[in-house]
Amino acid sequence: xxxxxxxxxxxxxxxxxxxxxxxxxDTMNKYPMxxxxxxxxxxxxxxxxxxxxxxxxxxxxxxxxxxxxxxDNQNNTAxxxxxxxxxxxxxxxxxxxxxxxxxxxxxxxRGYEFPIxxxxxxxxxxx
Numbered sequence: 213x214x215x216x217x218x219x220x221x222x223x224x225x226x227x228x229x230x231x232x233x234x235x236x237x238d239t240m241n242k243y244p245m246x247x248x249x250x251x252x253x254x255x256x257x258x259x260x261x262x263x264x265x266x267x268x269x270x271x272x273x274x275x276x277x278x279x280x281x282x283x284d285n286q287n288n289t290a291x292x293x294x295x296x297x298x299x300x301x302x303x304x305x306x307x308x309x310x311x312x313x314x315x316x317x318x319x320x321x322r323g324y325e326f327p328i329x330x331x332x333x334x335x336x337x338x339x
Contacts, residue, residue: 213237213328215307220333223301229294229335233307241266241285244310244319246326247292249335251303258321259305260292270319297337304332 219231231247246261259279261270266283280293290307308326320326 213309215309215328215330217305217307217330217333220305220335222336222338223297224339225297225299225337226339227297229292229297229301229305231292231294231305231307231333233290233292233330235288235290235309239285240283240288240290240309242312243328244314244326245281245283245290246308246310246320247281247290248306248308248323248326249301249303250306250332251300256306256323258323259294261310261319261321261326262290263317263319264310264314265316268317268319270321272321299337302335302337304334306330306332 244264247259250256260281262281262283278295282291307330309328310326
């Protein structure tokens with residue numbers, strides 16, 4: 213199973229970030245999915261996750277309602293939108309897939325609960 217992120221790059225300050233993650237080698241409907249990030253001066257942190265079913269999201273409190281996660285099981289794609297971008301949001305964003313055979317509506321927010329990781333995509337603020 214592999215994960216490939218896209219959509220990083222330069223984002224206008226105050227603008228929105230849109231990231232996509234494609235899962236290959238299996239079907240995404242087996243996996244809870246998540247987005248983590250590593251920003252300057254901090255360790256890797258959860259941004260958002262979504263249950264295997266795609267119906268139950270989790271958002272880190274620090275996102276303050278700015279994040280939106282979605283999971284398209286038919287197209288094996290997970291997406292993250294983060295609005296109101298600031299310099300504190302700049303960093304590397306990672307897509308991660310959780311464990312199979314978990315309750316379909318459970319959510320997870322710890323790195324060790326997601327054994328499959330993408331390589332990450334760099335996000336830089338401009339303007």
